[in-house]
Amino acid sequence: MAVLARLDTVALIACNAKVLVIFVLISQTGVGLLQRMIERLDTWQVKRNGKTLGRAGHGLIAGAMVVISMASHTMGIVALIFRGQHSSSSWQ
Secondary structure: OHHHHHHHHHHHHHHHHHHHHHHHHHHHHHHHHHHHHHHHHHHHHHHHHOOOOHHHHHHHHHHHHHHHHHHHHHHOHHHHHHHHHHHHHHOO
């Protein structure tokens, strides 16, 4: 009985570790995409005005991207995409 309890504990820890690794990887990907977006807008701003956006501009862009991401999640954008993909595949 004690052996089964230990196995359950080890399995739970391994599962939690996998979830933590996946969360960190997804977070790093999101941060990398956000950084790239800011760099592109910064480059565009330098070509246009000769100076970068500055810290406040970078913060506004990051905040806007977070709000857009949260709004997309709230609207269920993933469910809408899946529904559209499912309905289009049923016609084939």
